[in-house]
Structure formats: C-alpha cells, structure tokens
Amino acid sequence: MTRELKEVQGIIFKRQKYKEADLLAKIITKEDGIITLVVRGALRPKSQLNAATLNFSYGRYVIYTNGRGLSNLRTYKEVKQYDGLYNDLTKNAYASFILDLIDHAFVEYQPLGKYYELAKFALERINENTDPEMITQIVQMQMLKAYGVEPELRHCLICGKETGIFDYSIKLGGVICSDHFATENSRLHLKPKETAVLRTIDLLPFERLGSIKLSSDTKKATRKAIDRIYRGTIDLNLKTKKFLDELKLFNPSNN
Template structure:
C-alpha cells in the first residue's frame, strides 16, 4: 500500500520510548481514527518533536501514512496542551480513563464518527474544571454503542412504556418499567431517580455534556451501576480504571 503525506488533527494520549532515541505516540484524530506514530530522534536533545508529543497535547500533526501500521511523524503545527489535565492528578486520571475506553472501542484507523467530538469536548470540560466524574459517566454510557452494547433507554424493553418509574436490566439490554420488574430478578435494583440519571446521560446531546448535577449518593449509585454494566457486558480490564479505583474516585 502506498504511503502519503497528510495532516491529521488530534489529541496525544499515549507515548513510550522506542529504540534509543525514538518515540511511539498514540493520537486520537478527527478524521483518521486512532493512529500510532513513530517520531524518529524525538528524544535527542536538539529534537523539537518530543515536546509536541506530551500526553494531552493537541493540534495538527504532519505524518507519512499508508493507512495501516505505524505512521511516521514529520512535523507539527499549532500544538497546545490541556494544561489543566496535565498538571492535575485527578483530572489526568479521568481523562486517561476516557481515552483508554475510546482506544479499546475502535481498531486503528477506524473512523470514530461522533466519538471524536464527544471525547474532545469531554477533555475540554474536564480541563476547565467541570464535574469530571459525571462527564466520565456520560462518556461511558454513550460509548456502550461503540462496543456493540447499545442499551434501550428511551422506553421499557418489554412494553414500550416511556414514562414512569424504571429499573435497568443488563440481561434484557435496557430499562424495564415498574410493571415488568418481576421479569428480571437480576436487575440492578436502582432507585427510579438513579435509573433516570442513566437514561439522561445515555441520551443527552453533546451540547449539554457536563450539565447534569446530582448528589453524591446518586452519583455513587450510578457509578456502581455503570461499572456492573461494563463488567457483565464488555469485561474490560483497564489499568486506567484501576488507577481511578486507587484514587478512591470510583469506589
């Protein structure tokens, strides 16, 4: 496959040393999916490439790519950084977890569609100090579709009822109304307001990301519910999630 010189706009989220003075960096891009770039000589003292590849840097990167495998980084333009995330351990942990979730939902070079804009907006809001946990929970609920596990949140999966009190059924793949709670003894046994939060954050438009305000008890309950949904339907084992647990943010 022939290689071409192209510009990609995106966000750096992983990097590691490669050979003596090279760097490998992963970037989530607006139009070309997730790409692993090699920056040759980036660790040499006189190289300017290394500074553009710090985690949570974003901008335009000029690469040579064949659309598969490693791409070669040539140069960069207008690179900035989410300083608020880079310099804050808690924000860093949430942002790293979100990017890890997106990374595992797609193969390299696969079009991310709406999820690039959703991820970029989430990082911007976390960087600016908005509620990182509710933003993360929202991303988790909306990413389920990318994993092929899109729950039915608009109406009862059994009768189609759209209003009233609901619980969440992992087995049935969505919400069940109060008339059909008996059909699943393994349902999450959430309070109606907790299920309402899951519905809201799972369906909320991007423009309202981060606007949901709930109390700590409800937030903990929805966090546990989302954890269980992921454990029983996707079963990821992410180091970034474990780190969040260690920070007592997801416990």
C-alpha cells in the same frame, strides 16, 4: 500501499519509549481514527517533537503514512496542550481512562466520527474544571454503542411504557417499568432518580450534558451501575480504569 505525507488534526494521548532516542505516540483523530506515530529523536535534549507530543497535546500534525501500521511524525503546526489535564493527577486519570476506553473500541485508522467529538468534549470540560466523574459517566454510557452494546433506555423492554418509574436490567439489556419489578430478578434495584440519570446521559446529545450536577450519593450509585453494565456486557480490563478506582479509594474526596 504508497506512503504519503498527510496532515491530521488530533490529540496525543499515549507515549512509550521506542528505540534509544525515539518515542511511539498515539494520536486520536476524527477522520483517520487512532494512529500510532514514530517520533524520531524525541528523547534527545531540547527536542521540539518531544514537547509537541506530550500527553494531552492537540493540534495539527504532518505524518508520513500508508494508512496502516506505524506512521512517522514529520512536523507539527499550532500545537497546544490541555495543561489542566497534564498537571493534575486526578484529571489526568479520568482523561486517560476516557481515551483508553475509546482506543479499545476501535481498530487503528477506523474513522471515529462523533466519538472524536465526544473525546474532545470530555477533555475540554474536565480541563475547565467540570466534574470529571460526571463527564466520565456520560462518556461511558455513550460509548456502549461503539462496543456493540445498545441498551434500550427509551421505554420499558417488556411493555413499551415510556413514562413512570424504571430500573435497569442487565440481562434484558435496558430499562423495565415498575409494573414488572416483581417478576424481573436481574434488575439493579436503582432508585428512580438514578435510573433517570442513566437514561438522560445515554439518550441526550453529549453537548447538552456538560452542566449536570448530582449529589455524591447519586453519582456513586450511577457509577456502580455503569461498572456493572460494563462487566456484564463487555470484556474489558483497562489499567487506566484500575488506576482510577485505586485513586478514588486513596482519596475519598475524588468520589
């Protein structure tokens, strides 16, 4: 396949040393998916390419690529940075987990479509001081479909009822109404409001969800429920998730 110069727009989210003065940097883009870039000379003093490929930098990047494997970064245009994410450990941890979650759901160069917009929405809101825990829960619920898990949250899986009191069943893969609580032993025993939150953040377009405010107790309960859904349906073991959980234990105010 012929290599060509191509301009992509995206967000840098992961870096590592490659050769003596080079870096590998991952970029998330809408049309071209996730691409690993070789950034030549980035570790040399005063390298402009280094500054343009810091984590949470975003803009337009000119790359040399054949649509598979490693691509080379040639130059960049109009690059900015989500400074709030880069400089704040807690925001950094949430944003890193979100991008890691998206990264593991797709192969490289697979177009992301709406999931790129979801990533951009999440980073912008966290950078603007919206509750990062709530934004992360929105992303987690909306990312289930990208992993091939499509929980039924519109109506009861057993009888089809759309209104009333609901709970979530991991075994059945969605919600059941209170008429079946006594017979379904795999339900999570969530409070009605907690189930309502899961339904809302899964079913509504994410653009409408950025201002949700919940009590700390409700957020803890929905976080635990989402973690159980992921453990019960998706085989993931992300270092960014482990670090985020440790950060919450170390600093309870982050809960």
